[in-house]
Amino acid sequence: MRHILSILLENEPGALSRVVGLFSARGYNIDSLSVATTEDTTMSRMTIVTHGSDDIIEQITKQLNKLIEVVKVVDITEGNHIERELMLVKVRASGKDRDEMKRMADIFRGRILDVTDKSYTIELTGNSDKLDAFIAAIEPGTILETVRTGASGIGRGERILKI
Amino acid sequence: MSQTITGAEIVVRCLAEEKVDFVFGYPGGAVLNIYDEIFKQDKFKHVLVRHEQAAVHAADAYSRSSQRIGVCLVTSGPGVTNAVTGIATAYMDSIPMVILSGQVPTAYIGQDAFQECDTVGITRPCVKHNFLVKDVRDLASTIKKAFYIASTGRPGPVLVDIPKDVTINSCKFEYPETISMRSYNPAGKGHSGQIKKAVQLLLDAKRPMIYTGGGVVLNDAAPQLTKLVRLLGAPVTNTLMGLGGYPATDPQYLGMPGMHGTFEANQAMQDCDVLLAVGARFDDRVIGNPGHFFREGRKIIHIDIDPSSISKRVKVDVPIVGYVRDVLDEMIAQVQATDKRPDAAALKAWWTRIKEWQSRNCLKYKASDELIKPQFVVEKLYEITGGDAIVTSDVGQHQMWAAQYYKFDKPRRWINSGGLGTMGVGLPYAMGVQLANPDATVACITGEASIQMCIQELSTCKQYHIPVKIINLNNRYLGMVRQWQEFFYGNRHAESYMNALPDFVKLAEAYGHHGIKVEKPGDVEGALREAFKHKEKLYFLDFITDQTENVFPMVPGGKGLTEMILAEDL
Ligand SMILES: Cc1cc2nc3c(=O)[nH]c(=O)nc-3n(C[C@H](O)[C@H](O)[C@H](O)COP(=O)(O)OP(=O)(O)OC[C@H]3O[C@@H](n4cnc5c(N)ncnc54)[C@H](O)[C@@H]3O)c2cc1C
Ligand SMILES: Cc1ncc(C[n+]2csc(CCOP(=O)(O)OP(=O)(O)O)c2C)c(N)n1
Ligand SMILES: [Mg+2]
Numbered sequence: 001m002r003h004i005l006s007i008l009l010e011n012e013p014g015a016l017s018r019v020v021g022l023f024s025a026r027g028y029n030i031d032s033l034s035v036a037t038t039e040d041t042t043m044s045r046m047t048i049v050t051h052g053s054d055d056i057i058e059q060i061t062k063q064l065n066k067l068i069e070v071v072k073v074v075d076i077t078e079g080n081h082i083e084r085e086l087m088l089v090k091v092r093a094s095g096k097d098r099d100e101m102k103r104m105a106d107i108f109r110g111r112i113l114d115v116t117d118k119s120y121t122i123e124l125t126g127n128s129d130k131l132d133a134f135i136a137a138i139e140p141g142t143i144l145e146t147v148r149t150g151a152s153g154i155g156r157g158e159r160i161l162k163i
Numbered sequence: 164m165s166q167t168i169t170g171a172e173i174v175v176r177c178l179a180e181e182k183v184d185f186v187f188g189y190p191g192g193a194v195l196n197i198y199d200e201i202f203k204q205d206k207f208k209h210v211l212v213r214h215e216q217a218a219v220h221a222a223d224a225y226s227r228s229s230q231r232i233g234v235c236l237v238t239s240g241p242g243v244t245n246a247v248t249g250i251a252t253a254y255m256d257s258i259p260m261v262i263l264s265g266q267v268p269t270a271y272i273g274q275d276a277f278q279e280c281d282t283v284g285i286t287r288p289c290v291k292h293n294f295l296v297k298d299v300r301d302l303a304s305t306i307k308k309a310f311y312i313a314s315t316g317r318p319g320p321v322l323v324d325i326p327k328d329v330t331i332n333s334c335k336f337e338y339p340e341t342i343s344m345r346s347y348n349p350a351g352k353g354h355s356g357q358i359k360k361a362v363q364l365l366l367d368a369k370r371p372m373i374y375t376g377g378g379v380v381l382n383d384a385a386p387q388l389t390k391l392v393r394l395l396g397a398p399v400t401n402t403l404m405g406l407g408g409y410p411a412t413d414p415q416y417l418g419m420p421g422m423h424g425t426f427e428a429n430q431a432m433q434d435c436d437v438l439l440a441v442g443a444r445f446d447d448r449v450i451g452n453p454g455h456f457f458r459e460g461r462k463i464i465h466i467d468i469d470p471s472s473i474s475k476r477v478k479v480d481v482p483i484v485g486y487v488r489d490v491l492d493e494m495i496a497q498v499q500a501t502d503k504r505p506d507a508a509a510l511k512a513w514w515t516r517i518k519e520w521q522s523r524n525c526l527k528y529k530a531s532d533e534l535i536k537p538q539f540v541v542e543k544l545y546e547i548t549g550g551d552a553i554v555t556s557d558v559g560q561h562q563m564w565a566a567q568y569y570k571f572d573k574p575r576r577w578i579n580s581g582g583l584g585t586m587g588v589g590l591p592y593a594m595g596v597q598l599a600n601p602d603a604t605v606a607c608i609t610g611e612a613s614i615q616m617c618i619q620e621l622s623t624c625k626q627y628h629i630p631v632k633i634i635n636l637n638n639r640y641l642g643m644v645r646q647w648q649e650f651f652y653g654n655r656h657a658e659s660y661m662n663a664l665p666d667f668v669k670l671a672e673a674y675g676h677h678g679i680k681v682e683k684p685g686d687v688e689g690a691l692r693e694a695f696k697h698k699e700k701l702y703f704l705d706f707i708t709d710q711t712e713n714v715f716p717m718v719p720g721g722k723g724l725t726e727m728i729l730a731e732d733l
Pocket of ligand 2: 557558559560561562584585586587609610611612613614636638640641642643644
């Protein structure tokens with residue numbers, strides 16, 4: 001099962017490597033990871049997308065909580081939540097592909113950020129499935145380059161992760 | 164105007180504030196300022212080891228054998244890398260200690276400077292936490308945090324890496340009285356509702372079993388454990404790390420569980436209907452194959468301060484997160500508050516079965532008039548020290564025989580490396596123990612291979628007059644390896660034979676100590692008596708033992724607990 005873990009941690013040098021080191025040392029998976037400081041600059045928020053059985057996810061959560069710099073860990077997939085990821089994709093856009101590519105970007109509510117006579121650079125946001133779907137929908141040969149941020153997530157409504 | 168002092172002085176002042184009485188260490192460029200301050204002070208003694216690994220082991224054993232925190236000090240680069248084995252050893256057994264390491268000056272970090280290594284990176288996976296102090300103004304509070312983190316919650320080693328310029332720079336010295344960290348709040352007393360459930364289960368049990376580990380020793384909860392076990396009338400077993408948590412000579416004690424545990428302890432672990440685990444972590448050496456260990460209907464209660472120890476290897480029915488001592492106190496109070504009593508008839512039937520298992524006498528070995536049996540040496544040691552020694556051990560067959568045949572009635576008397584299984588700990592452990600317990604009788608049970616991994620510490624023992632007694636069970640083999648080769652590798656002894664052994668007696672003498680070589684069973688007792696008569700001297704007793712002896716019972720790797728090989732089966 002896929003899980004999204006939201007982690008509040010001290011914004012200190014080395015804190016990130018403790019988290020990453022934990023995953024590699026114990027053989028857990030990181031599907032994606034994104035991290036930045038929060039409105040309180042002494043604290044960072046990290047989103048890790050991982051997968052594993054319930055037992056493994058329970059151990060991951062416990063092990064994360066054990067790290068001295070980790071303040072809080074929540075598995076946001078346990079309840080209603082919103083998930084977004086940003087992707088920038090540079091595609092070949094010449095000849096008859098050019099119109100088709102514009103149309104696909106529109107269908108996926110993408111924005112074209114940069115244009116040359118041979119290419120488009122498209123910005124897409126959505127949950128990770130949607131970004132995967134876009135990649136699957138366009139002709140593979142047209143993709144020149146992609147970059148994704150990894151998912152970040154937040155609980156819906158009153159579900160708040162704060163200290 | 165308040166006075167400022169240098170970082171090096173701050174280090175020394177902090178250690179004094181923590182009432183440290185020994186620092187085990189080895190100097191080098193990055194820590195010279197600290198050493199200069201150590202030279203000028205008289206609050207604590209510094210013990211100069213002969214290898215940094217031994218400094219960490221000695222500080223670790225200082226912790227294990229007392230209720231205080233061991234401290235060691237090493238220089239940057241090779242000083243730290245030499246210390247890593249010691250740190251990992253302490254980490255695996257959850258031992259509270261503080262390691263101070265020198266680092267190249269902050270401006271040089273990352274430039275492949277002389278004796279630079281990424282200490283925080285190298286040690287990260289084997290410490291509870293570590294710090295790099297970049298500003299002298301953070302030094303005192305960081306050292307305070309290190310002691311606090313090391314000793315609270317699930318204990319463990321904490322390392323503070325101190326660049327050389329930080330030891331030179333000055334600031335005002337203020338040692339914080341208390342520490343509060345928003346990201347670190349170890350759990351407290353344990354959930355009352357869960358404790359109640361546990362007590363109910365135990366009082367309803369027909370075949371209760373109590374399995375306790377290092378957590379009881381670390382938390383000094385032996386009196387509470389003993390009281391609860393007696394109230395419940397249940398059998399009890401202590402892991403290798405938990406020996407002495409319950410008196411080994413008590414009739415309710417079944418011996419150690421696990422790979423080299425007793426027949427009765429393993430059978431009872433498997434066949435009980437309620438298992439209470441106290442500060443023990445269901446290690447693979449204890450439960451064998453987890454699939455085989457699982458029993459339909461058996462209820463498991465698990466008390467541990469570390470939530471990640473619970474349901475890690477074995478699914479638990481009643482988890483209780485809290486300090487062992489507090490939880491046991493409350494369990495005792497609850498048992499005493501209810502009218503309900505354990506089911507006497509069921510207990511009687513349970514004990515009848517246990518006595519049958521005990522009658523197999525699984526620790527019996529063939530005595531010999533010709534060859535010295537290693538078990539016999541440990542039994543004699545027990546007799547001659549009145550069971551009152553603090554025993555350290557190395558790793559191998561001799562470690563198992565020590566655990567099986569020396570009966571520990573009190574905690575903190577059995578000092579060994581269980582989790583990492585580090586050969587070489589025995590002698591430095593004995594040093595740390597003796598310094599923490601100057602009046603105690605200290606014996607180091609070792610093998611001819613293990614002892615050579617830190618033999619240089621005989622020199623430290625000479626310098627500081629550390630009169631430990633070394634009991635070398637010399638089988639001229641990496642015995643534990645040879646045993647596995649005999650059982651599982653067609654008896655092919657690939658590199659498990661030690662030829663070209665030194666003359667240990669001469670070696671001990673070369674270091675300024677005394678040695679006796681013992682080759683006949685009839686001489687064992689005399690040699691032991693001679694050695695222990697000399698309270699102020701280090702004796703190296705080299706017992707030439709039966710080379711073919713194996714450790715029994717044995718649960719082969721991957722097998723279930725009740726699939727033991729007993730000596731009588733062969
Ligand atoms: C050659 C060899 C053979 C071995 N054979 C055996 C064997 O046959 N039998 C055996 O038992 N072991 C054996 N071991 C040791 C084994 O590898 C483990 O080290 C040992 O079993 C672990 O002991 P433990 O479960 O008590 O856990 P420990 O490692 O002592 O862990 C302590 C547990 O208590 C918890 N804890 C700590 N403090 C507190 C507190 N204040 N309150 C609550 N909880 C706390 C910790 O979180 C942890 O979960 C062998 C080792 C070697 C090297
Ligand atoms: C540092 C280290 N290296 C290797 C091992 C693997 N090992 C475990 S026991 C053992 C043999 C120990 O021999 P000895 O000290 O003579 O003890 P014996 O088993 O013969 O009693 C070895 C090599 C280990 N535990 N530690
Ligand atoms: Mg040997």
